[in-house]
Amino acid sequence: MSVDIPDSTFSRVVIIGGGFGGIQLAKKLKYKEVQVIMIDRHNYHTFQPLLYQVATGGLEPDSIAYPLRKIFMFQKNFIFRVAEAISIDPEKKILHTNLGTLGYDYLVIATGSDSNYFGLKDLENNGMPMKTIPEALNLRSVVLQNFEKALQHDSIAEQEAWMNFVVVGGGPTGVETTGSLAELKNHVLPHDYPELDIRRMQINLVESSSRVLNSMSEQASIKSEQFLKEMGVNVRTNDRVLSYDGEKVTLASGKILESKIVIWSAGVKGVTIEGLNNTQIVPGNRYKVNVFNQIEGYTDIFAIGDVAAMITEDLPKGHPGVAPVAIQQGRHLAKNIINLVNDIPMEAFNYFDKGAMATVGRNKAVVDMSFIRFQGFFAWFVWMFVHLMTLVGFRNRLVVFVNWVWSYFSYDRGTRLIIRPYEKKSSEEGYKFEE
Amino acid sequence: MSVDIPDSTFSRVVIIGGGFGGIQLAKKLKYKEVQVIMIDRHNYHTFQPLLYQVATGGLEPDSIAYPLRKIFMFQKNFIFRVAEAISIDPEKKILHTNLGTLGYDYLVIATGSDSNYFGLKDLENNGMPMKTIPEALNLRSVVLQNFEKALQHDSIAEQEAWMNFVVVGGGPTGVETTGSLAELKNHVLPHDYPELDIRRMQINLVESSSRVLNSMSEQASIKSEQFLKEMGVNVRTNDRVLSYDGEKVTLASGKILESKIVIWSAGVKGVTIEGLNNTQIVPGNRYKVNVFNQIEGYTDIFAIGDVAAMITEDLPKGHPGVAPVAIQQGRHLAKNIINLVNDIPMEAFNYFDKGAMATVGRNKAVVDMSFIRFQGFFAWFVWMFVHLMTLVGFRNRLVVFVNWVWSYFSYDRGTRLIIRPYEKKSSEEGYKFEE
Numbered sequence: 001m002s003v004d005i006p007d008s009t010f011s012r013v014v015i016i017g018g019g020f021g022g023i024q025l026a027k028k029l030k031y032k033e034v035q036v037i038m039i040d041r042h043n044y045h046t047f048q049p050l051l052y053q054v055a056t057g058g059l060e061p062d063s064i065a066y067p068l069r070k071i072f073m074f075q076k077n078f079i080f081r082v083a084e085a086i087s088i089d090p091e092k093k094i095l096h097t098n099l100g101t102l103g104y105d106y107l108v109i110a111t112g113s114d115s116n117y118f119g120l121k122d123l124e125n126n127g128m129p130m131k132t133i134p135e136a137l138n139l140r141s142v143v144l145q146n147f148e149k150a151l152q153h154d155s156i157a158e159q160e161a162w163m164n165f166v167v168v169g170g171g172p173t174g175v176e177t178t179g180s181l182a183e184l185k186n187h188v189l190p191h192d193y194p195e196l197d198i199r200r201m202q203i204n205l206v207e208s209s210s211r212v213l214n215s216m217s218e219q220a221s222i223k224s225e226q227f228l229k230e231m232g233v234n235v236r237t238n239d240r241v242l243s244y245d246g247e248k249v250t251l252a253s254g255k256i257l258e259s260k261i262v263i264w265s266a267g268v269k270g271v272t273i274e275g276l277n278n279t280q281i282v283p284g285n286r287y288k289v290n291v292f293n294q295i296e297g298y299t300d301i302f303a304i305g306d307v308a309a310m311i312t313e314d315l316p317k318g319h320p321g322v323a324p325v326a327i328q329q330g331r332h333l334a335k336n337i338i339n340l341v342n343d344i345p346m347e348a349f350n351y352f353d354k355g356a357m358a359t360v361g362r363n364k365a366v367v368d369m370s371f372i373r374f375q376g377f378f379a380w381f382v383w384m385f386v387h388l389m390t391l392v393g394f395r396n397r398l399v400v401f402v403n404w405v406w407s408y409f410s411y412d413r414g415t416r417l418i419i420r421p422y423e424k425k426s427s428e429e430g431y432k433f434e435e
Numbered sequence: 436m437s438v439d440i441p442d443s444t445f446s447r448v449v450i451i452g453g454g455f456g457g458i459q460l461a462k463k464l465k466y467k468e469v470q471v472i473m474i475d476r477h478n479y480h481t482f483q484p485l486l487y488q489v490a491t492g493g494l495e496p497d498s499i500a501y502p503l504r505k506i507f508m509f510q511k512n513f514i515f516r517v518a519e520a521i522s523i524d525p526e527k528k529i530l531h532t533n534l535g536t537l538g539y540d541y542l543v544i545a546t547g548s549d550s551n552y553f554g555l556k557d558l559e560n561n562g563m564p565m566k567t568i569p570e571a572l573n574l575r576s577v578v579l580q581n582f583e584k585a586l587q588h589d590s591i592a593e594q595e596a597w598m599n600f601v602v603v604g605g606g607p608t609g610v611e612t613t614g615s616l617a618e619l620k621n622h623v624l625p626h627d628y629p630e631l632d633i634r635r636m637q638i639n640l641v642e643s644s645s646r647v648l649n650s651m652s653e654q655a656s657i658k659s660e661q662f663l664k665e666m667g668v669n670v671r672t673n674d675r676v677l678s679y680d681g682e683k684v685t686l687a688s689g690k691i692l693e694s695k696i697v698i699w700s701a702g703v704k705g706v707t708i709e710g711l712n713n714t715q716i717v718p719g720n721r722y723k724v725n726v727f728n729q730i731e732g733y734t735d736i737f738a739i740g741d742v743a744a745m746i747t748e749d750l751p752k753g754h755p756g757v758a759p760v761a762i763q764q765g766r767h768l769a770k771n772i773i774n775l776v777n778d779i780p781m782e783a784f785n786y787f788d789k790g791a792m793a794t795v796g797r798n799k800a801v802v803d804m805s806f807i808r809f810q811g812f813f814a815w816f817v818w819m820f821v822h823l824m825t826l827v828g829f830r831n832r833l834v835v836f837v838n839w840v841w842s843y844f845s846y847d848r849g850t851r852l853i854i855r856p857y858e859k860k861s862s863e864e865g866y867k868f869e870e
Contacts, residue, residue, distance in 0.1 A: 006630075043579060044852045060497040060834070062850040069627040070851070079630070082583045082853070099587060134855055144478060148517045152438075152534060192504040195441075195514070395841050395849040399495070399834055406830050414830040415497040416505070417479045418517070420569055420855075 005079055005102065008035035011341050014095055014102055016085045016273070017110035018045050018068045021305035021326035023392075025108060028334030030075045034341060037104075039083040039097060042132075044068055047391055049323065050400070051130050052173060055139035055263075056180035057188075057416035058407060063399045065133055066392040085111070088275035090298060096275075106300050106337055109287065110330070113268035113306035113321055116284075123168075126246040126424075127264035130173065139263065140415075141422040143181070146260055147193055148418075156200070157258075163201040164259040166249050168241050169266030170207030171215065172358040175224055177263060178205045179360035182231035187411040203233045204257060208240035208266075213366065215320060216356050220366035223375040227360040241266075246424070268321055270307035282309045286318060291348035293333050304329040310349065319351055323390070328352065359383045362408065438535045440514055443470035446776050449530055449537060451520045451708070452545035453480050453503045456740035456761035458827075460543060463769030465510045469776060472539075474518040474532060477567075478503055482826055484758065485835075486565050487608060490574035490698075491615035492623075492851035493842060498834045500568055501827040520546070523710035525733060531710075541735050541772055544722065545765070548703035548741035548756055551719075558603075561681040561859075562699040565608065574698065575850075576857040578616070581695055582628055583853075591635070592693075598636040599694040601684050603676050604701030605642025606650065607793040610659055612698060613640045614795035617666035622846040638668045639692060643675040643701075648801065650755060651791050655801035658810040662795040676701075681859075703756055705742035717744050721753060726783035728768050739764040745784065754786055758825070763787065794818045797843065 010033050015022045018040040029036050047064040054061045072078040083097040088107065095102045115129040128142065129135050143165075150162035167178045181203045190198045205212065205228065211221035212228070212235060228235050239253045241262070249257040269285035280288045280296040286309035287295045293302045293310065302308075305326030309318030319325040329349060336346040355369035357379065365380035367373065384404060391397050407413060445468050450457045453475035464471045482499040489496045507513040518532040523542065530537045550564040563577065564570050578600075585597035602613050616638045625633045640647065640663065646656035647663070647670060663670050674688045676697070684692040704720035715723045715731040721744035722730045728737045728745065740761030744753030754760040764784060771781040790804035792814065800815035802808065819839060826832050842848060 042853065043583065044854075060495040061854060062495040062497075062852055065850075065852050065854065067627070067849075067851050070847075073626045081586065082580075137854075145517075148478065151516065191508045192502070393849070395838070395845075395847075398837050398841065402833050402837055403830070406833065410830075412505075412830075414502075414828070415500075416502050417497055417500050418477065419479075419496060419500065419572075 005037060005081075010035045010077070011105040012037060012103065013106045013108065013337055014039070014104035015108045015110055016040075016095070017112055017305075018042070018080075019048075019110060019112045019305060019326060020323045021112075021330035022108070022110035023068070023071055024327050024330030025110065025304065025334050026072065026075070026078060028331050029077065029337070032077070032334075032338055034077060034337065036075075036078045037081070037102065038068070038072075038078070039081045039085065039102075040068060041082070041084050042068075043082050045071065045392055046133055047396075048131070049172075049387060049390075051133070051136040052177045052180055054133065054136040054415075055130055055177065056143065056184060057140055057413035058180065059400060059403055060415055061133045061137055063396050063403070064391070066396060071392065085273050088273055088301070090276060090301060093300065104300075106302065106340070108333065109273060109295070109301070109303040109307055110305050110326070111271040111273070111307050112326075114271050115264055116267040116269035117264065118267060120241070120243070123241065123244050123262065123264060126244050127168070127262040129264050130177070131268075137420065138422045141418045141420060142261055143184075144416055144418050145421060147189065147196065149260070150196055151193070159196060160200050160202070161247070161258040162260050163196070163198070164204070164257060165202065165261055165263070166204045166206065166241075166257055166259045167263045167265060168206045169264070170205055170209070170212035170235075170237065171265060172213065172356075173265040174205055174207070175212055175228065175358050175360060177265065178203050178228060178233045179231060179364070182228070182233050183361050184413060184416075185232065188413050188416065192416070202257075204236055204259075205233055206236045206239055206241055206251065208238070210238055212237065213358055216358070216366065217368045217373055219373050220356075220358070220368050220375065224358060224360050224366050227364040231361055231364075268306065272307065276301070282311065282318075284309065284317070292336050292346045293329055293349060302333055304333055322356070324354060325351060357383050357386070438516060438518070438532060438537045440472060440516075440537065445470045445512070446540040447472060447538065448541045448543065448772055449474070449539040450543045450545055451475075451530070452547055452740075453477070453515075454483075454545060454547045454740060454761060455758045456547075456765035457543070457545035458503070458506055459762050459765030460545065460739065460769050461507060461510070461513060463766050464512065464772070467512070467769075467773055469512060469772065471510075471513045472516070472537065473503065473507075473513070474516045474520065474537075475503060476517070476519050478517050480506065480827055481568055482831075483566070484607075484822060484825075486568070486571040487612045487615055489568065489571040489850075490565055490612065491578065491619060492575055492848035493615065494835060494838055495850055496568045496572055498831050498838070499826070501831060506827065520708050523708055523736070525711060525736060528735065539735075541737070541775070543768065544708060544730070544736070544738040544742055545740050545761070546706040546708070546742050547761075549706050550699055551702040551704035552699065553702060555676070555678070558676065558679050558697065558699060561679050562603070562697040564699050565612070566703070572855065573857045576853045576855060577696055578619075579851055579853050580856060582624065582631065584695070585631055586628070594631060595635050595637070596682070596693040597695050598631070598633070599639070599692060600637065600696055600698070601639045601641065601676075601692055601694045602698045602700060603641045604699070605640055605644070605647035605670075605672065606700060607648065607791075608700040609640055609642070610647055610663065610793050610795060612700065613638050613663060613668045614666060614799070617663070617668050618796050619848060620667065623848050623851065627851070637692075639671055639694075640668055641671045641674055641676055641686065643673070645673055647672065648793055651793070651801065652803045652808055654808050655791075655793070655803050655810065659793060659795050659801050662799040666796055666799075703741065707742065711736070717746065717753075719744065719752070727771055727781045728764055728784060737768055739768055757791070759789060760786060792818050792821065
């Protein structure tokens with residue numbers, strides 16, 4: 001079976017993945033003389049930077065998802081399929097998918113990244129990731145279910161185990177998630193669970209390096225750690241998780257935390273596809289690409305965003321796995337593909353780093369820009385504005401804005417809902433959902 | 436194990452179910468000298484009248500769900516547990532739940548209703564219900580997945596089978612669902628699927644009686660049927676579904692419809708609980724109650740809302756299974772329980788029927804009130820206003836309002852998202868969700 005796509009006299013660009021990079025690339029190819037085919041496992045784009053707000057009951061999942069077909073509604077040279085890439089045949093210029101085969105002239109791998117457990121098998125089995133909307137929803141269910149479970153126990157020790165949260169990884173996701181959990185603890189849960197002594201709820205952030213947000217300035221690290229501590233988070237830098245059996249978290253320092261939930265945000269790895277020779281895959285499971293985003297050894301296969309490592313003297317590990325890199329690489333690659341089609345030399349990619357930011361809680365955020373660094377209320381305001389503007393779609397922006405304004409004044413989280421209870425059967429068996 | 440609930444010197448009222456009836460009852464017992472314990476399978480209240488809008492991509496599921504704990508946040512005599520009722524021991528005055536036993540002084544069964552397939556086993560297996568938020572989300576996934584599936588076929592006949600929708604039951608839910616599908620067909624799907632000839636999409640509404648909305652006035656029936664036909668729905672009154680094997684729907688008229696989806700809204704039955712003698716259960720699986728909502732044969736066990744049938748000379752089948760009945764019975768029962776506690780005679784329930792309404796599409800609704808009937812734009816406006824005001828919670832009203840205004844001007848449905856793909860393995864095996 002082959003994917004039933006009409007032939008075109010134009011060159012065909014196949015894009016795997018509708019993330020930040022993929023959609024920018026496809027958009028920039030509008031009105032160009034190419035046929036653009038995108039496949040993605042989902043029929044929507046996920047705004048990953050706000051997944052943690054879904055997981056902690058602050059935003060509705062549908063507000064940070066946007067239908068991919070809608071983005072390209074008026075783009076005549078664009079075709080979309082919900083499909084999964086299985087393998088590439090670079091000789092025949094064919095992509096195998098679960099729907100059949102798909103020929104390409106140019107292939108762009110924009111598959112992004114997935115959680116990296118660095119070989120810690122029991123954390124992969126018992127920890128909870130947060131890279132997709134279903135994963136964020138599972139987390140939301142478990143966070144709330146654990147308080148319902150705590151109510152079923154008389155013993156303080158057992159109650160505490162259900163109210164003990166461990167977040168691994170002190171990057172932006174870890175910091176934002178623990179900050180958000182702390183706000184639940186401080187403003188929402190005492191009202192919801194008057195029978196529990198919510199002061200006993202523990203929120204632990206484990207970070208192996210010496211500071212949280214270690215990709216940002218030291219000033220940002222110090223300030224965000226201070227914010228977290230003010231909010232009651234136990235920041236455990238210079239420590240790391242060795243194992244987790246679903247009940248006990250063992251840290252390298254020897255400390256043991258009794259906890260029913262470990263949220264894993266300690267690292268990512270690129271999502272690669274079978275079929276290319278694997279010599280071009282570098283640590284972090286990323287494709288080594290040249291300055292044109294061409295994967296080493298190929299002229300017609302590209303990688304952009306999280307799955308690409310553009311290794312240069314200045315950047316021995318490639319660019320950071322953040323949305324602005326994917327967006328800029330997507331836009332730039334569109335130009336280079338058009339150049340290729342027209343036999344014009346390609347131009348090297350240059351990353352314009354606008355800075356980085358992270359939010360810890362209400363009125364508490366940190367912003368690093370090349371010319372200025374600031375923290376606190378204004379940083380928090382800038383963070384919200386930038387995220388609102390980056391969200392795809394007017395409806396989504398409006399609904400997120402409404403939710404944020406409402407939460408700000410009410411100190412509440414509106415979506416503390418266990419829509420589909422999440423139950424872990426065992427490490428091996430996988431998961432069960434309610435119908 | 437017993438549910439760990441603190442003892443109280445006050446009488447204990449146990450309410451099973453946080454639907455319209457249950458929450459009104461509990462609210463009215465605020466500040467009263469009783470201990471109120473509510474259990475529900477979910478931690479949220481579901482606004483069922485808008486489930487169809489979730490199923491058709493118009494509203495976010497979280498906007499029509501409201502955390503039960505939040506409703507009663509400041510009610511000191513209220514205790515909530517996510518639990519399922521298993522059986523009643525009326526002699527010992529004990530309710531058995533999945534969390535253990537729970538003693539009661541007064542027990543109120545407010546469990547509502549579930550889909551009734553009237554013994555049609557293959558419809559129960561292959562049809563899709565829409566009584567809960569997870570069910571509405573499954574439906575949303577299937578509606579969208581079917582168009583993605585249609586794209587995988589060359590043959591027009593196969594494409595048509597994937598684009599053929601059959602809705603069974605011409606009550607408000609059936610009418611509103613087919614109307615909403617028709618709007619997707621007319622305004623959204625042609626843009627999303629330019630490769631498909633969406634004009635071939637068929638929407639069938641099968642109703643066994645001679646008219647749709649047969650619980651409303653004939654004027655409302657005629658007008659809503661006219662609206663549906665204008666929008667392109669095949670209204671099949673005086674016909675009913677005999678069987679559905681997942682591919683072919685066989686109607687009593689002999690007509691066979693090839694369709695991959697059958698949405699079941701043809702009837703409901705009360706959700707009863709084991710342990711009472713079953714003589715008091717009447718057709719529709721409802722408890723026969725007296726004018727005080729006491730279940731026949733008991734003085735301390737009550738039923739309200741969909742699961743109660745208050746049979747009188749005027750109402751041989753009891754009240755209709757609609758929200759206003761549940762709301763009024765809940766409020767009224769609160770007074771009677773206080774009367775019982777204080778040894779004051781109870782008062783008989785009197786239903787104040789404010790009328791009925793249903794919406795078909797934009798600017799198209801029908802309203803029946805005792806003194807006036809009207810249809811069209813103003814009816815549609817009234818429908819929206821009443822539903823907005825009945826929604827629980829300011830945040831939910833605001834977000835629903837934003838979505839409606841946005842949809843009205845954009846002719847769009849923002850949440851056409853397949854968050855958790857839905858796959859039916861077989862009639863026997865049950866369902867599979869993506870993690």
